[in-house]
Amino acid sequence: MNQHILVLTICLCFYAYNAFAEEEGEAVEAMEEYFEFVDYGGATIFAQQIPAEDWGSFFIVDTRSAAQYGKAHIPGAVNIEWRQILARRSELPRDKPVLVYCNTGSLSAQAGFALRLAGHENVRILQGGIREWQAKGGFEAHARAVGSAKLEDSPEEN
Numbered sequence: 001m002n003q004h005i006l007v008l009t010i011c012l013c014f015y016a017y018n019a020f021a022e023e024e025g026e027a028v029e030a031m032e033e034y035f036e037f038v039d040y041g042g043a044t045i046f047a048q049q050i051p052a053e054d055w056g057s058f059f060i061v062d063t064r065s066a067a068q069y070g071k072a073h074i075p076g077a078v079n080i081e082w083r084q085i086l087a088r089r090s091e092l093p094r095d096k097p098v099l100v101y102c103n104t105g106s107l108s109a110q111a112g113f114a115l116r117l118a119g120h121e122n123v124r125i126l127q128g129g130i131r132e133w134q135a136k137g138g139f140e141a142h143a144r145a146v147g148s149a150k151l152e153d154s155p156e157e158n
Contacts, residue, residue: 043112043116043123043124043125044105044109044124044125044126044127045099045124045125045126045127046126046127046128046132046136046141047126047127047128047132047133047136047137047138047141047142048136048141048142048144048145049142050141050142051142051143052139052140052142052143055076055139056076057096057097058096058097058098058099058124059078059092059093059096059097059098059099060074060076060077060078060098060099060101061077061078061079061080061085061092061098061099061100061101061108061111062074062077062078062079062080062101062102062130063080063081063082063085063100063101063102063107063108063111064079064081064082064102064103064107064130065081066079066081068103072130073130074101074130074133074138077101078091082100082102082107082108082110082111085100085111085114085115086114086115086118089115089118089120092115092120092123093122094120094122096122097122097123097124098115098120098122098123098124099123099124099125099126100112100115100123100124100125100126101125101126101129101130101133102129102130103129103130103131104128104129104131104132105125105126105127105128105129105132106129108125108126108129109125111125112124112125
């Protein structure tokens with residue numbers, strides 16, 4: 001359900017631009033091409049999908065304001081506000097996965113969408129943002145999810 005909300009949010013954000021753009025403009029064409037190849041998840045990833053040891057393989061970008069970043073952020077993250085992500089895209093590596101996040105995933109979804117349209121296919125969006133990352137256990141979210149699944153799958157004792 002959250003993925004549908006993210007897609008709707010992204011579409012609405014580009015609505016104003018599209019209202020003034022040519023019906024067959026470059027932006028519309030780029031978005032059509034993107035939607036033709038994107039998988040269902042649209043490059044989103046949940047914290048539970050990332051084992052603790054794999055976090056170091058990501059270039060992590062906090063797309064929130066500098067003030068929010070200063071209060072709390074995922075360790076190792078760099079701060080590039082979502083509105084500046086395209087202007088600063090040259091700072092992002094092409095040879096490793098880039099993980100973008102915000103508070104809830106909505107603004108980072110816009111940043112990730114824009115980057116992917118700009119050709120950065122290595123971009124992933126942290127579903128639920130830092131709030132869900134914290135709620136699920138941070139770097140240990142994967143281990144907790146695996147542990148919970150094992151408990152649910154274990155047979156009950158009589």
